[in-house]
Amino acid sequence: MVNMATQVLDILSARLPLIGTTILVSLVAFVIQRIFAHDPLAEIPWIGVELGDSEKRRKAFQNGGAKALYKRGYEKFKTGIFRLTSMRDASVVVVSPDFLPELKKLPDDVLSMKIAVMEDLESKYTGLKTDDDIVPHTIKVNLTPALIRLNPAIAEEVDRTLKAEFPSCKDWTPVKINSKLLRVVAIVSGRIFIGPELCHDEEYIDAAINYTVELMTARRAVQEISPVWMKRFRAPFLPEVKSLAEREKKVTRFLTPIVTARRDRERDDPGYKKPDDMLQWIVDAEKKFGVKEDAEIARLQCILSFAAIHTTTMTALNVFYNLAAYPNTVPEIREEVKTVLAEHDNQFTSHAMQSMKKLDSFLKETLRVHPPSFASFNxxxxxxxxxxxxxxxxxxxxxxxxxxxxxxxxxxxxxxxDFDGLRFYRMREANESFNSSSASAVEAAAHNQFVSVSQNSLTFGYGRHACPGRFFAANEIKMIIARAVLTWDVRNVGGEKGRYPNFDVGVACVPDPRRELEFKEL
Ligand code: HEM
Structure with a gap:
């Protein structure tokens, strides 16, 4: 044995110069290859190189520079392609909307929305896995087709919640509008997500609002780790990441007994009428997607809250800031809402809401001028x-x-x-009268609506993963704004003129949540 070891050592020491040289040559070859390797993106021009090295560009992007980069890049390469440095670890290539029709045909194993979203949300560390199709499936198959049936319940909850959450405003009264809207949207959405009793449970409301806040805080903390390669070492220990994990456990503790009770009753009580809500539809979708653990159902509810509550609240908040900043259009919208409701027995039916074209236009112009994100189709x-x-x-x-x-x-x-609240109303009217005799009238009208998605209208994304919840969001926001314009005048604090500015944080454009608006009953 000792002999064998000595022999091996002898051979090695005899060949050491050869082994050493081989290692050295391989290392040099590796370095040379890295230096001269062909960058497959080399032909694609950059926007923003003048901002400095990649860390400086990341910081500039995060701290308000993103908007200008997307605008400049689009103006310079309108039909082409460019690169920029964002908060993502991967290289980002920005393509003209001209490529969207060909890109939308590619399957998910070539071009993945879910992996892009998970990377953006730093899912490796925040734990939010959105790679399951069950939530978008349930929205498309159960929620959207049921809106005609659900609209009265949504409208009832909007009325009740606005009355309960907003103070009496006999004279101009300051209102912390963001926190009011968050509760209104959480409760109204909750009515459809988890049912008429639970949507008023403070534990649900707290989770619906704060899961997303904590997720975005954790994501930002992870994104701010510099240099980027330190993420894997530091991210798991960030206090923001730990409290997000605690939040998920809390939601699981809240929802598990509810799901278990529903399953038990369905099994044991032949007369049991299943609830008509997203929680139930998700449980029922197990037949297609396989049985889910109760903790998994809780996680899916977190995804739903994340997708629905803050997106809808931010849009409604932007609309309120615009109502206060551009009051000239308000009388026309108010008149339209009154007339349409009178024609529809005072009910927010689907048809009534489709007929509120001026309101729809104001909402769509809000998305155009104050979009939640400067980029789309990630x-x-x-x-x-x-x-x-x-x-x-x-x-x-x-x-x-x-x-x-x-x-x-x-x-x-x-x-x-310019913010022009009736821009899309006029575009619709012009298209509709131009095409009035053809089948394309319907198509033309469909183009300029709040929910429409096109190469020019990308706030809800594009293609097969375009936001499935936008029809629900549209109805909810329309009911909230319609009720508001029928009840109050709205203005900036002290009647101050101008539009409260939004914050630009990375790719996001966020209405300032700290501002107040003043309300006065009509
Ligand atoms: C005004 C409010 C909303 C905005 C601005 C918004 C925006 C978006 C955007 C930009 C996408 C990505 C689409 C793409 O990349 O093509 C998306 C996806 C999604 N949204 Fe919304 N959304 C809103 C409300 C909602 C609501 C209320 C729900 C739930 C009821 C919802 C559920 C979803 C889901 C599940 C996806 C993922 C779709 C998929 O994986 O195929 N959203 N949304």
Whole structure:
């Protein structure tokens, strides 16, 4: 044995110079290869290189620079492609909306929305896994088709919650509008997500509002770790990440007995009438998606809250700030709401809401001028893509579309920086009368609505993963704003003029949650 070891050592020491040289040559070759390796994105021009190295560019993007980058990039490469540095770890390639029709045909194993979202949310550390289809499936199959049936319940909850949450406003009264709207949206959405009793439970309301706040806080804390390669070592120990995990456990503790009780009654009580809500539809979707643990059901409710509550609240908050900043349109909208409701027995039916075209236009203009995100169609490239202009996008890249630049293009939207509440109303009317004799009248009308998705209208995304909840969100926001304009006048504090500015944080454009508005009953 000793002999054998000595022999091996002898051979090694005899060959040491050879082994050493081999290692050295391999190392040099590796370094040279890294230096001279062909960058597959080398042909794609950059926007924002003048901001400095990649860390400086990341910081500039995070601290308010994103908007200008998407606008400049779009203006310079309107039909082409450019690169920029965002908060993502992966390279970001921004493509013209001209490529959307070809990109939307690609399957999910080539171009993945879910992986892009999970990377964006730092799911590796925050734990939010959105790679399950059960939530979008349930919204498309159960929620949206049921809206005609559910509208009276949504309207009833809007009325009740606005009365309960807003103070009496006989004279101009300051209202902390963001926190009021968060509760209104959480409760009204909760009526459909988890039922008429539980939506008023403070534990549900707290979770519906604060899960997303804590998720976004944890995500931001992870994104701020610098340099990027330190994330894996530091992120799991961040206090923000730990409290998010605690929040998920709390939601599970709250929901588990509810799901268990529903399952027990369904099994034991032949006369049991199942609840008509998202929680039940998700449980029922087990037949298609496989049985879910109760903790998994709680996690899916967290995903639903994340997708629905703050997106809807932020949009409604932007609308309220615009009602206060641009009051000239309000009398016309108020008149329209009154007339339409009178024609529909004072009910918010689907048809009534479709007829509120001026209100719809005001909401859509709000999304155009104050979009929640400056980019859209975030997709991770999983297999190389050959674009029609000959460019090959390699796997590993994240694709985006410069939604902000598109929405400020004067060729599509004259005077794009002006807020024009009736812009889309006029566009619809013009299209409808131009096409009035053809089947395309319906198509033309469909283009300029709050919920419509097109190459120029990307706030709800695009293609097969475009937001499935937008029809529910549209009805909820319309009911809230319609009731508000029928009940109050709204203005900035002290009648101050101008639009409260939004914050630009990375790719997000957030209405200032600390502002107050003043309300006065009509
Ligand atoms: C005004 C409010 C809302 C906005 C601005 C909004 C925006 C978006 C956007 C931009 C996407 C990504 C689409 C894409 O990349 O193509 C999305 C996806 C999604 N949204 Fe919304 N959303 C809103 C309300 C809601 C509501 C109320 C729900 C639930 C009822 C919801 C559920 C979802 C889901 C489940 C997805 C993922 C779709 C999929 O995986 O295929 N959203 N939303």
């Amino acid at each position: 997709r991770k490239v999983l297999k190389p893509i050959h674009l029609s202009n000959g460019t090959v996008i390699p796997a590993g890249v994240t694709l985006e579309v410069p939604a902000y630049g598109i929405s400020r293009d004067p060729a599509t939207f004259p005077n794009p920086d």
